[in-house]
Amino acid sequence: MQDQILQALRQNDTAQAVQLAQAWVHDEPGQAQAHRWLALALQQQGQPEAAQAPLQQALLLAPDDAQLHLQQAGLLLALHQFEGADEALLRTTDLNPNAFEAYLMQAHLAIGRNDIDTAARQATLAAKLQPEHPEVLALQGMVALYRDDADRALQLLSEAARQMPNDPRVLYALGSAYQAKDMLAFAEQAFRRVLDINPKMTSLHGLVVQLALRQGNIEAAHQQLQQALQVPGLDTPALQRLGAEIALQADQPMQALEQLRPMLKANPGDRRVVELLLACWQRLGREEEARADLDEVLAEHPQLPHLWLARLAPEGFGSPGAIAVADRWIEAMPEFVPALEARLRLHEAAGEADAVEALAARIVALEPGRISGETRLVGALL
Template identity: 45%
Template sequence: MHEQIIDALRRGAADEALAAARQAVAAEPHDPTAQRLLASALRMTGDIAGAMTVVDQALALSPEDAGLHMERGSLLLTDRGQLDEAQAALARSVGLDPNQFPAYILQAQLALGRGDLDEAHRLARTASRLAPEHPQILGIDGMVALYRGEHDRALKLLTLATQRAPTDPSLKPALGFAYLANGHLAFAEQTFRSLLERAPGSVSLVTMIADLVRRQGRPAEAADSLAPLAQADDGSPGLRRAWARLELEAGRPERALPALSAAFERNPDDLPALEALVDLWRVSGQAEQAREAIDRALAARPQSLPLWRARLLFEPYAGAGALGVVERWMEAMPDHIPALEARATIHDAAGETEQADEIAFQIAALQPGRSSAELRIVDSLLRRDPKAAVARVEGLIAQATDPAYKAGMRQLLGRTQAAAGDPAAAVATWSALQAELIPQRLPLPAVTAGPATLPDFVPAADGTPGVLFLWGPPGSMVETLGATLSAGEVPLLLDRNSPRPPRDPLQRYGTSQELVDGRLDPSFLVSQWRAALPSRGHTGGPVFDWLLWWDNALVPALRAHLGEALLMVGIRDPRDMLLDWLAWGPVNSPFALESPLAGARWMARSLEQLSELHDKDLFPHTIVPLDTIAHDPQGLVSVINRALGLNLPPPPRNALGPNRNQPGAWRAFTGPLAEAFALLTPQAVKFGYPEQ
């Protein structure tokens, strides 16, 4: 639906875009993207007031959406009377008079609104021929840079634009988000406060400022600023949830509980209020009050899935109370799959595997192909009849239409083939799948020869916050170390393997070779890494950075300029790592596996570097063998606490992910993977693993 609206906006089909956008909002009234597209369509028809109303509604749903704030700022231009033509007249006005500078600018603003950055840039270039260096052109270029992640350039352009047009309300929101993207939280707060002075009733601005205050370590002040709006009768669900979470963070749950309870009693369908209340009830230890309130709501709404799920949260997981709730749920909603799944989970927790398996077959009969049930059925068949498991998965693959689901089933097919005693078929299945997925993944990073010389190690000054770099090769299960840190509320930076990774040298592929060649200065690398930390969400104190890759070419820079750092590396038997990578894909990294042999060559070179780092003690590090502790919460936390001097609690077992290949699983694949394993065996022996 979104694509249809965007296409109509791009073609200038105002009525078509408006009709499609209204339909999308009617279908998904809580979707801020649909609301934003409706605003663009209204703006295209010349209904600026309507567009502003819709943007404000979208901001109530998603108050931290930078694009919505910039869209609102763009709409303010029309209130100044500079750009009051509707989109329907824009093409005509430009055609009749190419010097209609405001029309070009508004077209560019509309292109930004629908996410067409190339078109916005093109229109800005056209407008610049009429009015070079105009603040509005700088503003559009700055917004384009901001959307593309060019944060430094965006801040420079938008700062210059606001200096030239300090009273222009369309530029200030973009400048605020440029400050935010660069980690300048105080400047961002100041900018948004200046906007609030012009629009004191703006709920979205108050919410944005409250979040900035929270991120600067002042949750109580942030909660106080939101309280009047959240406690009002017309306070939005999203606003109440944000306020409740701020009060939780400030250690004052009792302040939010009465208002949210009243809002929930008035409207039990208010899902954000329910979610916030669940947090408050649990933190406050008010389980009995929660049960009573949710049961009252269920009496009037016995078919509310969110209410049943919330009710289960206040019963012991495998106790009679939870079973009683699920039985009530199933009575109210017979053959309801989430209720059946909840009952299967309770059977699992009680060790009643056969009963849980029976429910899985019941679910599969109700909804053929449902992944949760099918996976349990396959697991059940693997225990009893592996060949039947192979046939079941082959049938699921034949029926599948979703490419992602089909890929997951093919991974599972390989595992069932291996369990059925056919490792060669399993390797062939996995290898074919990994080869097909190469276009969706990154190439393996180059492994350099390492530094020719090393500078003296420069220790950090006393009191300098520490730095932990976490890394592990594909298949190492290093993600269990990351999960343990995150579960202990350690601020681990996870963005390197995300859709919006940082733009520092430790992210770029060519960095290691540039260091070896002398084209990249080590001190510049470290300074750029530090400069990017605020925009990644680091607010001070120790740094915990999960690296995408490691190369010993980094050692000279770290020895000379980052003496407070420690490298923590998770490993397993290299042959098990390769098998895991092949069978499960790149769980902890986005790298492509061209073939088992190519992966083994790359992994062998990486482990040679790691061996050299360890044997020569090139830099402070700790190597964590994860073979036997990857799913042992106490074992994981003990290793981390001992290495880092922390006192973290053990993580929940379910935070560590599913069990994968057991230690030594590689031995069942010595036939089809003999050549690849031969490349890895020398490194396996170096790290203390048996040769055979």
């Protein structure tokens, strides 16, 4: 019966596999392997919840079967019950210290929760059993990457990727290792390969666009962005901002400006949007538009410091406009030290020593030891 079920699963006929396993359980209810294969068939059919009952029955019938505990760990992982999976894997290795797959799974779980020391220990245990296995090399490479040993990570992950060229986990780690070494073209290639294998890793689209931009490859960045925007649910503010950044780098500031202005109103807390907008306004010579747009947003969000800093940008340093903006900033945020420092520098530029000393004292009162205030007070005393 086991061979028939296995054959059905190999042919992707999960319905037949479940039917055969159910018949086996009916005929031999005391046979642990019958329940085990029913659980496996149900899980393969996309019913992991339904697979739990027969697998529990198998474990009741054969509590010391390490392979059953390993299967339970895999099922719990599919159900995102990570703590239970950890316990099942520990039980597996207790029963069978040579359970290679269990060490691999424990290492991956440890990496997932950022427990790198545990991951390293589990990878070492797996390496004692199969030191040259590509999964072991991949895990050792991931541990090295987390420990900022990019050279060793690159060496190990390159070999693992050579042996497992279609494993997205290995390729993703390899891309990260290339990125850590500032080998941007190789990193981009690795992440593109991950997307080819697993298009659902949508977060990588933005990273690939950024890597292309960092290399100055505007056309490739634009093509990748257009491809990403066709994916349902990916038309996000982050990708829209990347589109504006591409337009700006392609010397199309007007196109970038048209994309960014609605984004400023929709999300005034996005500092990168404000930075890009300032670049557009500066290139186009639209200082009045910058003042008007920023004043409009500040009227509703006066507690965002980056907006006040941006509002100062169109004003000449020391100009009446800059003084007026700095005064408004202090009025909106009277105990915010950077606002006081901005006004202090303007007083200093105008040679208003008494006002500088007064603001310096106010800064130190709010934040004792602040260099900007302390140095001015010492200077005044001298």
